[in-house]
Amino acid sequence: MEIFTEIIGNMHQHDWQHRLEGADVESIFLDQWTAQKSRFLAKSDAGVEYPVALKRQSQIADGDILSYNPETRKALVLRLNLNPVLKIDLSKLKDKTPEEIIRISVELGHAIGNQHWPAVVKGTCVYVPLTVDRKVMLSVMETHNIDSISYEFEEGKEVIPYMAPHEIRVLFGGASHGNSHVHTDHHGHVHADAKIV
Numbered sequence: 001m002e003i004f005t006e007i008i009g010n011m012h013q014h015d016w017q018h019r020l021e022g023a024d025v026e027s028i029f030l031d032q033w034t035a036q037k038s039r040f041l042a043k044s045d046a047g048v049e050y051p052v053a054l055k056r057q058s059q060i061a062d063g064d065i066l067s068y069n070p071e072t073r074k075a076l077v078l079r080l081n082l083n084p085v086l087k088i089d090l091s092k093l094k095d096k097t098p099e100e101i102i103r104i105s106v107e108l109g110h111a112i113g114n115q116h117w118p119a120v121v122k123g124t125c126v127y128v129p130l131t132v133d134r135k136v137m138l139s140v141m142e143t144h145n146i147d148s149i150s151y152e153f154e155e156g157k158e159v160i161p162y163m164a165p166h167e168i169r170v171l172f173g174g175a176s177h178g179n180s181h182v183h184t185d186h187h188g189h190v191h192a193d194a195k196i197v
Contacts, residue, residue: 003051004066004076011063011077023073028052028066032156032172035060035080036165050076059165062157082156083130085171086137091124092148104148111144120167127159129171 009016011025028044038054052066062080069075088108093101112119112128120127130137134153141151160168 001051003053005053005055007054007058007060007064007066007078008068009065010061011065011075016065019068019070020075023068023075025075025077027077027079029079029081030060031081032083035078035082036169036173044076057165059168061161080157080160082160082172084134084153084155085130085159086128086141086151087154087159088126088128088141088149088151089124090126090149092150094124096148100148104146107144107146108149111140111146115140118170120163120170122162122167127163127167127171 011017011020026044026046026048028042028050030040030042034040034042038056038058039052041049041051043049050066054060060078060080062078062082064078066076066078067074090105090108093104096104108126112126117128117131128137130153156172159171163171
């Protein structure tokens with residue numbers, strides 16, 4: 001059985017888009033947890049198991065190609081099933097006074113921290129993994145009603161290219177809608193507990 005040890009390209013790259021046009025593409029769909037690993041055994045959409053052993057610290061991107069045979073026009077491609085991420089934009093704070101920036105930042109930190117939500121700060125944005133239902137997360141943000149910030153959900157595969165490996169682990173490391181639950185504490189706050197695998 002062949003062990004795949006390297007990524008030879010990505011189906012979203014221009015040259016590969018052209019090369020794979022009309023090709024027989026077999027996909028291996030990876031969940032958030034497996035996508036962070038460099039070594040795994042995964043089953044493709046054709047029901048075939050493939051062993052993958054990439055270099056350590058390899059970062060898998062949606063559409064990475066493990067193999068391509070130009071004669072048979074067959075390709076084996078990794079596809080990522082990543083949860084969306086709540087993106088909180090703080091760029092409007094740049095026009096605020098230092099006191100306002102501190103107040104708004106503390107309010108946001110309190111809102112996120114009170115839910116025990118992990119977060120990654122990149123530039124003027126804060127990224128929070130989807131650990132509970134979207135409606136719950138939006139309800140928390142609406143309840144706190146923090147001025148001068150905006151927020152929206154962004155697809156995980158759109159966010160991942162801008163993240164370092166340790167940030168990817170924070171956003172996608174085992175936290176998923178399927179393995180988390182919500183409880184309300186004695187103060188009436190909604191909390192999300194993510195089970196980290």
